Amino acid sequence: DTAVSQTPKYLVTQMGNDKSIKCEQNLGHDTMYWYKQDSKKFLKIMFSYNNKELIINETVPNRFSPKSPDKAHLNLHINSLELGDSAVYFCASSPGTTRGTGELFFGEGSRLTVL
């Protein structure tokens, strides 16, 4: 049973298109995240949701819109894709402040290539 699963694993698309990445966790965690890993492997937090509520938005362009329909799911929709959006996007979850210490559980990543 995969703890944090993301789909799709690979996306290749043209500039200007819109794409979505889905994430689900079956760990019963309260908090979910999107991280972006660039070509130099640098990891940067984008968003964090706690019990479906947005708590971190790290100055990400508003072309990126996360949605959390319930606390087990966090999706990422990207409008008007640009070349610079090419990266690996990781979903992660953690138990939450009352039950955890910030330990993150990661999905396998979704590699987005914008041509």
Added chain:
Amino acid sequence: AQSVTQLGSHVSVSEGALVLLRCNYSSSVPPYLFWYVQYPNQGLQLLLKYTSAATLVKGINGFEAEFKKSETSFHLTKPSAHMSDAAEYFCAVSDTGGFKTIFGAGTRLFVKA
């Protein structure tokens, strides 16, 4: 604001040799500190974590790290490298709220036969 600095983007060791990956942190509050490992084309996986209990923390696969407040360091070590240890290693710091984890730039470990 919190930050993490990993010294050395690449480290190369021989199989059986000591592994030492360096990490220094900056935090205005008592931090939670982590080491994660990333194998090619995979997500990150927790190796070990420091949460203000013992300063010497043991993790999976024979790795350990020591929290030194006076040096603001949290270096990762393993007495004897194995070929399977070749991967990218990330040091990370989280505030006591636990919502925001900041990662270092990563250190790529190469293990030579």
